[in-house]
Amino acid sequence: MQATPLLTIKDLRVTVAGREILTGMNLVVNAGEVHAIMGPNGSGKSTLAHVLAGREGYTITAGSAIFRDQDLLAMAPEERARAGLFLGFQYPVEVPGVSNVYLLRAALNARRKARGEAEIDTAQFLRLVREKAKLMQLNESFLNRGVNEGFSGGEKKRNEIFQMAVLEPVLGILDETDSGLDIDALKVVANGVNSQRGPDRAFVLVTHYQRLLDYIQPDFVHVLAGGRIIRTGDKSLALELEAQGYDQTVAAARNQSQIAR
Amino acid sequence: MNTVLSPAWRDACQRNRDAIPQLTWLTGLRDSALSLLSSRGLPDSGQEDWRYTNLADYLQRGAAGLIDPDHANDSAAQLQLILDDGRAVSPVAGAHALPAGIELYSLRELGSELRDHAASLLAGKDREGEPPALAALNLALLSDGWYLRSTSTATGTPPALHLRLAGSRAGIAQLRLLVDVAPGSRLNLRIEHQGPAGTLANAVTQIRCGAGSHLDLLRIQDLPADSLLTETTQIELDADATLAATSLDFGGQLVRQDLSIALSGPGAKANIHGAFLVDGRRHVDNHTTVEHRAPDTSSREIFHGLAAGHGRGVFNGRIIVRPGAVRTASALNSRNLLLEKTAEIDTKPELEIYTDDVRCSHGATTGQLDANALFYLRSRGLGPAEARQALITAFLHATLAQIVPEDLSMQVAARLQARLAAMSKAAS
Numbered sequence: 001m002q003a004t005p006l007l008t009i010k011d012l013r014v015t016v017a018g019r020e021i022l023t024g025m026n027l028v029v030n031a032g033e034v035h036a037i038m039g040p041n042g043s044g045k046s047t048l049a050h051v052l053a054g055r056e057g058y059t060i061t062a063g064s065a066i067f068r069d070q071d072l073l074a075m076a077p078e079e080r081a082r083a084g085l086f087l088g089f090q091y092p093v094e095v096p097g098v099s100n101v102y103l104l105r106a107a108l109n110a111r112r113k114a115r116g117e118a119e120i121d122t123a124q125f126l127r128l129v130r131e132k133a134k135l136m137q138l139n140e141s142f143l144n145r146g147v148n149e150g151f152s153g154g155e156k157k158r159n160e161i162f163q164m165a166v167l168e169p170v171l172g173i174l175d176e177t178d179s180g181l182d183i184d185a186l187k188v189v190a191n192g193v194n195s196q197r198g199p200d201r202a203f204v205l206v207t208h209y210q211r212l213l214d215y216i217q218p219d220f221v222h223v224l225a226g227g228r229i230i231r232t233g234d235k236s237l238a239l240e241l242e243a244q245g246y247d248q249t250v251a252a253a254r255n256q257s258q259i260a261r
Numbered sequence: 262m263n264t265v266l267s268p269a270w271r272d273a274c275q276r277n278r279d280a281i282p283q284l285t286w287l288t289g290l291r292d293s294a295l296s297l298l299s300s301r302g303l304p305d306s307g308q309e310d311w312r313y314t315n316l317a318d319y320l321q322r323g324a325a326g327l328i329d330p331d332h333a334n335d336s337a338a339q340l341q342l343i344l345d346d347g348r349a350v351s352p353v354a355g356a357h358a359l360p361a362g363i364e365l366y367s368l369r370e371l372g373s374e375l376r377d378h379a380a381s382l383l384a385g386k387d388r389e390g391e392p393p394a395l396a397a398l399n400l401a402l403l404s405d406g407w408y409l410r411s412t413s414t415a416t417g418t419p420p421a422l423h424l425r426l427a428g429s430r431a432g433i434a435q436l437r438l439l440v441d442v443a444p445g446s447r448l449n450l451r452i453e454h455q456g457p458a459g460t461l462a463n464a465v466t467q468i469r470c471g472a473g474s475h476l477d478l479l480r481i482q483d484l485p486a487d488s489l490l491t492e493t494t495q496i497e498l499d500a501d502a503t504l505a506a507t508s509l510d511f512g513g514q515l516v517r518q519d520l521s522i523a524l525s526g527p528g529a530k531a532n533i534h535g536a537f538l539v540d541g542r543r544h545v546d547n548h549t550t551v552e553h554r555a556p557d558t559s560s561r562e563i564f565h566g567l568a569a570g571h572g573r574g575v576f577n578g579r580i581i582v583r584p585g586a587v588r589t590a591s592a593l594n595s596r597n598l599l600l601e602k603t604a605e606i607d608t609k610p611e612l613e614i615y616t617d618d619v620r621c622s623h624g625a626t627t628g629q630l631d632a633n634a635l636f637y638l639r640s641r642g643l644g645p646a647e648a649r650q651a652l653i654t655a656f657l658h659a660t661l662a663q664i665v666p667e668d669l670s671m672q673v674a675a676r677l678q679a680r681l682a683a684m685s686k687a688a689s
Contacts, residue, residue, distance in 0.1 A: 053640050056632070081642035093637040097655025103641060106651070110642035146655070147637075163641065 003030040006171050006202050007052075007072075012063035014044075014051055014227075021047045023227030025063070029171065032199045036213055036238060037206045039224035040246040045206045046090060048224070049175040053087035054080050068170065081107070082114040084170030088160040088177050095147040100159070103147050104129060104166050111167070132165040136192050154185040161192035172196070173204045178212035190215030210242040225250045266298050273327040274298070274401040281404055283369035286376050290383055294397035301394055313575040313607055314517045314546040319433075319489045322461055326432025339436055340407050343423035343453075352407075362413025362446065363422060368406040368437070379408045382439040382467040385495040387521060388550055388581060395519075396493045399435045399465045406437030411448035418665045421451035421479060428454070428462030428490065436464040444471030444499070449665065451479040460488040467495045470502040472526060477665055478504065481673070482518075483511040483680075486541075492518045500526030500555070507663050509673070510537035510545045511680050521550040524558035524586075535564040536660040539572030539604070540684050546575035551591065553582045553619075559590040565657055566597040568604035569688055579611040580621060587618045595625040598656055600649075601688070646685045653681055 007029040014022040021044045029035055039045050051058050052065065054077035065072040067085060075083065095103070109119045120128075133140055136158050148156050157177050164172050174193070178186055193203060193216050205212060213221070213235060221237040222229045225246070230253040231237065241249050274295045279285060303320060304311045341349040342365070352365045359365055366372075371379055383400060387393045392400070413419065428434040434456075442448045456462065470476050476496075484490060490513055498504055510516055522531050537545045551560045566574040578593045595608040610623040630652050638648035657677065664670035 055636055055640075076645075077636060077639040078642050078644050078648075081640055087640050089637065089640075093631075093633050095634050095637065095652070095655060097658035098638070098651045102651070103638065103643075106643050106647060107641040110644065110647070114642075167641070 005030050005066075006068060007204075008064075008066045010064050012051075012065060013061045014047060015059045015061055016047065016057065020061070021227055022051070025228050027222070027229060029202045029204060031170075031202055033220065034197065034203045034205065034216065034218045036218040036221045036235075037204060037224050037229075038208065038210075038221060038238060038241060040250065041208070043224045044227040045208075045224055046175055049087060049090075049173050049204075049206050052080075052173055053077060053085065078110065079114075081167075081169075082111045086164050086167060086169035086172045088157075088164060088172065088174040090176040090179065092148050092151075092156040092160055094149050094151070096149045098147050099144050100147055101129060101143045104163065107163075107167055129166055132162055135165060135195060136162040137188050138162055153180040154182065157181055157189055158185065158192070161189050165192060165196060168196070170200065171202050171204070173206065175206045176208065177205070178207055178209060186212065187215060210238040213238045223249060223253065225253070230254065265302050267324065269324045269327055270303070270398075271295070271299070277402050277404070281369065284405075286373075286380075287368075287383070287400070290380060291401050293384075294392065294400040297391060297397045298394060298401065301391075303394055303398065310548060310577075313573075314515070314544065316491070316517075319461065319491065319515065322489070323433035323463075326461070338427055338429070339405065339434060340438070341425040341427060343425055345420075349425060360413070360419065360422065362411060362415070363448075364410045364412075366408045368403075368408060371408055375408060375410075378410075378441055379439050382441070382469060383437075385467045385497075387495075388552060388579075393493050393519060395463055395491050396465045396495075399437055399463050399493075402433075403435040403437050406439065408439045408441070409450075410441045410443065412443040412446050413448065414446050416447075418477070419447065419449045420666065421449045421477070421669055423451045423453070425453050425455050426462070426464055428456035428460035428464075428484075428488070430457055430459045430461065432461065434460075434462040436462055438464075438466045440466070440468040442468065442470045442474040442476050442502075445473045446471070447475045449477040451481070451669070453481045454484050454490060454492075456484055456488060458485040458487050460484055460490070462488075462490050464490065464492040465494075466492070468497070470496065470498045470504060472499040473501045474499075475503045476505070478506045479664055479669070479673075480506070480508045481511070482509065482513055482516060483676075484513040484516070486512075487514050488512065489515045490517070492516070494518065494520045495523070496521070496531075497523045497525050498529035498531065501528040502526065503529070504531040504533075505663055505665075506531065506533045507660060508533075508535040508547070509660070510539075510547070511676070513543060513545060515544045517546045517548070519548045519550075521552070522560070523552045523554055524560065525554045527555045527557050529555065529558045531560045531562075532663065533560065533562040534660040534663045535562075536567070536657050537564070537574050537576075538567045538680060538684065539574045540569040540687065541572060542570070543572045544575075545573075546577075548575075548577045548579075550579045550581065551593070553580070553586040553589040553591060556585065556587045556589075558586060561592045563594045563596065563659065565660055566595070566606045566608065567600065567653060567656065568597070568606050569600040569684060570604060572604050574606040576606070576608045577611070578609075578623070579613065580623065582614045582616055582619050582621065584615045586616055589616070589619040589621065591619070591621045593623040596656070597625070597627040598653070599627060599629055650678070650681050650685060654678065
């Protein structure tokens with residue numbers, strides 16, 4: 001069976017304030033796959049996640065990103081979301097006064113409107129959010145609270161996965177969702193992601209540590225260093241990184257690529 | 262420097278002195294008002310309290326309309342009672358039953374036994390110990406006014422008694438509402454300003470909250486374009502009285518509100534929320550004074566300002582703690598959002614504390630919509646306008662949350678949404 005590419009990134013180069021952060025990034029994510037992007041601090045992991053979601057402040061100097069046959073980089077952040085892309089934030093923003101249900105309903109309806117569908121029925125909506133809240137072990141009282149207002153770090157991360165569960169994106173990009181989580185919260189978050197895996201959907205996990213990958217089994221592990229992917233492997237690569245550290249792996253990969261040249 | 266009272270105003274005041282036979286019981290008060298105006302004059306932008314708001318145009322238009330006011334017609338139109346079904350009726354008709362425990366009289370029909378109550382409210386003084394100039398002008402020129410008394414002791418939150426104050430285009434409408442909340446009683450009062458485009462009005466509302474009473478007060482100013490309004494509101498709280506006041510400015514061209522709250526009895530407590538929206542070339546100026554005159558009184562005041570286009574908002578909040586008002590607790594906050602660089606908000610909290618043993622805090626912030634929050638909402642699929650509106654609604658959330666009962670709060674929230682949508686449409 002022919003794989004269906006959801007996201008194709010080619011030679012992507014991005015600068016922030018004149019400094020090149022992504023230096024020729026290539027990545028293909030097919031439907032049904034889970035990719036882990038690992039790398040040392042400052043390697044460009046979060047920049048990649050932000051650029052894909054459409055955050056301002058980044059200058060794209062070369063390359064392309066095609067998402068479901070559309071030029072992703074030409075789309076506004078909300079258009080990307082409506083087309084099925086979701087970014088789980090490393091630092092979810094508190095929005096006091098805007099309730100979680102309000103946001104989810106507005107977000108769902110924006111997607112439906114973009115697809116030419118009617119607004120979601122209230123009873124159906126409530127059933128959906130309750131079911132997903134239960135999955136993420138979020139108390140229903142969370143639903144009417146302000147978005148992330150007064151949430152602990154772990155609650156904020158769970159809320160991101162909860163939002164993703166309700167919005168059912170085609171491609172979920174999770175930016176360091178595991179950072180700051182204790183082991184119980186990590187399991188809940190991993191369980192939330194695993195329950196959403198399917199043949200039509202894909203996930204990109206941006207992470208610094210191998211720990212998350214014990215619970216979410218990736219199909220591919222990429223090492224990002226100096227703004228590009230220097231090595232790709234299966235989940236054993238994550239274990240190797242954990243055992244040897246980034247320095248050695250990055251140095252070895254650089255030597256190899258020089259030999260190849 | 263004050264603007265000297267011009268002959269046109271003086272003559273109008275003198276003509277009006279005895280013009281209405283049913284109001285001759287006010288003559289003495291009117292004489293005092295005119296003598297005060299003669300010595301103090303009308304507000305002028307040379308005065309510190311008026312440095313941001315220039316009344317020249319307002320006074321000029323007002324003076325042009327002073328000739329031959331039609332006293333016969335303006336009385337009934339000035340105040341309307343809005344029934345549950347939305348119909349506006351004149352309360353003088355008497356055919357419409359007011360809720361139990363509420364009495365409402367035209368000053369022309371006020372029985373002699375209630376005139377003393379009304380007169381003491383009419384003579385209400387500002388922090389300097391004199392009636393404010395615009396209240397004096399109103400008294401000298403009014404052709405009628407209203408006295409509302411609440412004696413209801415029903416528990417729970419009653420539906421709001423909905424009154425509409427209507428200005429007009431012909432001259433300055435002098436609107437006067439006096440409210441007595443009897444000791445131990447509860448009142449939920451909603452006052453809305455209304456009028457045609459180009460409305461000109463000078464409103465004065467004076468309220469006394471008796472010992473142990475509770476007042477929920479919602480004031481909404483949503484006047485159409487080109488409307489000029491000055492408004493003086495004085496509220497005095499006796500011992501253990503509580504007040505939840507909400508003031509909203511959605512419309513108007515030039516609006517100045519002076520809201521003064523005096524906590525005169527021990528244990529009195531006031532919560533004051535205000536919000537103003539200025540876009541286009543609107544100018545809204547809120548000056549508030551909370552005066553702690555007795556021990557163990559507390560006040561909490563938050564004003565939210567939102568400015569877009571070439572709108573200009575002014576907030577000046579003053580807290581005064583008089584000698585002897587020990588154990589006062591007071592907090593004052595001014596939070597402001599500038600949606601565009603062309604908009605302006607001038608804010609100034611002021612504390613005057615004349616006693617020890619008090620807890621007072623104040624603060625003012627002015628900023629823009631949080632870019633991180635905007636991106637977060639857009640990354641979930643909300644369009645830029647929708648995301649902005651959600652953040653603005655969130656900004657004003659606390660103000661609306663104070664309004665009771667809940668269905669009224671939701672109704673006002675829906676109006677705010679419509680107003681914000683129109684604002685964002687105008688901006689785009």
